[in-house]
Amino acid sequence: MNSIVFQKKQLPYFFLIPLVLGPFFLFLLALGSITFEAIGDHSWTPLLEQDWLKDSILLSLQISLGSAAGGTAIGLILCWWLYRYRTAEQARPWLQIGVAAPHLIVAVTYALLLSSGGILSRALGLLGFISLPSDAPFLPRDPHGLAVILAYWVKEIPFVVFITLPLLQGPFEKWVEASATLGASPFEQFTKIFLPRVALTTWGIFLLVFSFSFGSFEIPYLLGPSQPLVVPLLAWESYLSPIENENSIGILLAVVQLAVIIFCLAAFVVTLVLSKNRHWPSNSKKWSWPSYNKNTGGRG
Amino acid sequence: MNIQRRIPLRLIAGLPLLSFASLILFSFSPRIPWPSLWPKEFSGEAWSKLLLSSDLGASLLESVAIGLICVSICLLCCLPAAHTLGLKKIPYSNVWLTVLITPALVTGFGPGIGIAETLSHLDLTGSRWGTALGHSVAAYPYLLLVLATKWRSQGESLEEQAQSLGESPVKVWLRITLPQLGPAIGTGSLLVFVSSFGDYLLTSLISEGSIETLPLALYPLIESGDRPAAAAASLVLILPVIWIAWLSSRTQRRRAKR
Helix, strand or coil: CHHHHHHHHHHHHHHHHHHHCCHHHHHHHHHHHHHHHHHCCCCCHHHHCCCHHHHHHHHHHHHHHHHHHHHHHHHHHHHHHHHHCCCHHHHHHHHHHHHHCCHHHHHHHHHHHHCCCCHHHHHHHHHCCCCCHHHCCCCCCCCCCHHHHHHHHHHHHHHHHHHHHHHHCCHHHHHHHHHHHCCCCHHHHHHHHHHHHHHHHHHHHHHHHHHHHHHCCHHHHHHCCCCCCCHHHHHHHHHHCCCHHHHHHHHHHHHHHHHHHHHHHHHHHHHHHHHCCCECCCCCCCCECCCCCCCCCCCC | CHHHHHHHHHHHHHHHHHHHHHHHHHHCCCCCCCCCCCCCCCCCHHHHHHHHCHHHHHHHHHHHHHHHHHHHHHHHHHHHHHHHHHHCCCCCHHHHHHHHCHHHHCCCHHHHHHHHHHHHHCCCCCCHHHHHHHHHHHHHHHHHHHHHHHHHHHCCHHHHHHHHCCCCHHHHHHHHHHHHHHHHHHHHHHHHHHHHHCCCHHHHHHCCCCCCCHHHHHHHHHHCCCHHHHHHHHHHHHHHHHHHHHHHHHHHHHHHHC
16 A cells, blocks of 8 residues: 555656656766866866867857847847837737747848848938948948847747746736836936836846857857957867867767856846845835845845 | 837838848849849749759758757657646746756857867767757757747646546646647757758757758858759748747737637
8 A cells, every 4th residue: 555655656756757766867977077077087278278278268258248138239229119008919929929039040031131241231321321342331240249249139038038027917017107206217216116027127138148148059150250260160170180189078068068058147146146135026015125134144 | 109110010020021022022032233223034943943953952852851860859859848837836946947948048159168078078979869869959948938838828727627528647737738738849849840940050060961951052052153052942941930920910810809
């Protein structure tokens, strides 16, 4: 009897086995294999001796920061706009295309629209603003990675809107209505109600997008500068290189990217822990930033 | 007021529409002299190359085959797991779900190289199944999340009633669970398929040059300046995404009508 009860209780866990011992285990093995190879077999010296490493990391950080900060900011403004004018439902299918579109297609489309022979260059040429195709703005492979940042925005802005829109339901609508009754301007509603409501989520999205942009490959491959290369391209080229020493550089760069992801995850966890001491707007609690309370160790 | 309503909507809808229009235009026009926006002649050569030529056609079929294998692997692993995480009251089910969807957060070339290394140790690189297995690591979290969320919102009261009336578990699964879960399975599978169908990085790392999918064939087309073929291949790659958007908007409209 006891064994039957035991089996029934354990049954739900058996259903997890195919996933836990399948793709998820492969994922853990993947993380483990590069970490162990980086610690064990490979020396960091050849990587650290490379002159291009610093330039590549700086370019990757610059692109990640530009895409994450710009994409998040524009996404938030767009989200507020869609909420304020009640047009989110109409925009949803179009935004979904942006979120689900493969990076590769975004890069190809960017190249067709904004390359020297693209639609923008032709339109500007027809209007007489430029006389040569190469004079067009936002051309791919610019040295600062602007084309890469703009292409990332195409994916990230819809993503930000998608994540933040569900937060603007329920109590949020009551706060907006109450503030409008009390005479708040749309700008005040944006800065004093909308931004505090989405602050924590926005920080999470920013970190997610930052780490994603740092490790993403397809868009920089098609649109990024050829000198210096961004870190994902360097890692890819090194890993697939037939020279063994270069292969190990690819693995070491993979560890660098994992470190960036872990840093971003840790930053978000720290923010979550710190924000526990604050009253985020909710149905039951009054919106305030509480002062330190000695009796409760700072909690409220 | 109307203009303020329309501006963001037109921007949001305008960019994909302009992209599709330019992809269609470029796919049918081999040469458009600068700065003209309209081609002097149209040609279906790129499409016939994509659909009929042995190389590109084979790449397209390979992509579809790998995508379908990947969807099958993900369904086999995620359906039982989502059942547990969505319906059964196991301790820390949210923690389980969060941990199991981390592959969607930890993405990029780092984990990609790790997956390629692991599959290489298991002697699975350079094969269709190995490539699909690698893709499934990055894609399964979408399916798991969609299925677990659907199961949580739906509950299993109908199944319990059917079982109490004497139906066998297999019949309950086929007649009640599956029809209810159908749209979620469809959407989740489509997301997995899109992720696998459009993947370049993992495929290039795992395939070792012996497998060529459509994304792998697309880069040389762009670099060689074969713009019509690149545009046609891109349109094929974006079709499942448009299908997802259409399905989702249809579901939304139905919900709104109710």
